[in-house]
Amino acid sequence: MGNLIRLYVHQMDQISRWVGLVAMNLVFVLIGVLLLSAIARNLIDIPLHWCIEFAQFTLAAYYFAGGAYSLNNDSHVRMDLIYSHLSDKAKARLDVLTDLCLMFFLTVLLIGSISSTRYAIETNQRNFSIWNPSMVPIKVIMVCAIVLMLMQALSIFFKDVAKARGAHL
Template sequence: MPEMIRAYVRTVDRISDYVGIVAMYLIFVMVGVLLLDAITRNVIDIPLNWCVEFTQFTLAAYYFMGGAMSLKNEDHVRMDLFYERLSERGKAWLDAVTIFCLLFYLGVLFWGSISSLGYAIATNEKRFSMWNPSMIPIKSLMVACIALMILQTISIFIKTVAKLRGKAI
């Protein structure tokens, strides 16, 4: 494989790892905010209206940010009816075919997320609640993370083609 392709795979894999590690630490943010909510609500009787909603946004960020790393590390769900019985080459062929299905799905998701972000920006969309937060930051993060998942899927395809050719990246 040309060095430029190898550099692409290394760069995308590294970015996916960094974003995934940041996502892992969001669990502590969610626990901290929910703990703050429990203490202020039950101990000092001052309910904070934003805590649960902030945790919901953080959870959405958590699963979007973890998507690319999950793909890279093959931590995703795989229907294993006959996949494990295939040879390494057979697995690579099946992966190459299913990657196109994944790219189609992510492409549609990316197109919809861009449309949704455009709407949020055009209308200054806010979530209808007591806290009334803007939807633009979470939708921007959604677009960026779906783009990263597409880039990671292309990286996986390159690795799969290399495996089919009997070469490692």
């Protein structure tokens, strides 16, 4: 494979690792917000209405941002009934097929998320609650995370094509 593709694969893997590490630290934000909510509600008797929704948004950002990292580390769920019995080249060929399916799915998901984000921006969409937060930030994070997953899936596709040809990137 060409040097440009190797550079792309290397850079995407690095970006996915970095974003994944940032996403991992969102767990601490989540814990802090939920702890603050519990302390304020139970010890000080001041319910903070924004905490639960903020925790939900943080959790959504966590799993969206962690998607590319999971793909990069091959730590996603896979049914290995047949796959585990295949040769490395056959696995790579099957992976190329599933990579294409994944990229199709992520493209459809991206189209829907862009449409949803555009709607949220145009209508100033807000969550119906006491806190009434804007939905735009979490939807923008969702679009960015799906783009990153799609780019990581392309990186994996290039690696699998190289493996199927008997080479490695």
